Amino acid sequence: MTNPSKVFYKGQYKDFIVFTENDDIVDKYFKDSTIPLVDVVGTFKVFTTESGRGVEGVIHEASKQDLENEFGNGAKDDSIIEKILKEGQNKSNTNINKNSYNSTNDSYTGRF
Template sequence: MSNNEVPKVFYRGKNEEFMVVIQSPEDYRRYKKDPSIPLIDVVDSFKVFVTRAGTQGIIDEASRAMLENEFGTKNSDQAIQKILKDGAFQEQKYTYKTEYDSTNDSMGARVPH
């Protein structure tokens, strides 16, 4: 997996969509078969995120109140286990542009007079 691929597991809740970043798709598949695998071997961080405006939108860390409302616990480990168990894997590739294009070549050079 290259540096611009971010493997994630999404879980659609009652009012929000939650997300956990995982280390690799292979680790996640192993965990799905054997949930006794320690979370530290599966997740990239012990944070639960909430997405705004869909999976391509804004991502914030879920508050303890959000976890309590959705998962019945403020414990992020328990929420992560539920997300991994019932969520859906998604891998997104991000590309970063390293060169900048001109946005308006017809304007010519802009210099003060």
């Protein structure tokens, strides 16, 4: 089983991210028209970073205005997601669903 990944799309005004279930399903989706888009993406939403550029950092759901500015008025979510999947870059080596916490003080018990 492969891990979830994200697909990065460098837009003219902002950059966008779509999360996928795994690396292989995107390729299969474009080869096999019977695979529903909902089985390809992890969540049926488009995200952008807080700064609007790049793939790393704090992300949040892209606003309707951001999507309209980049993809045109009336663009449907499924067509936007398909465009991002088709023209974006797979960033499968990113740390999705991997906890990497470092302890800063193991001896601290919370008592004074």
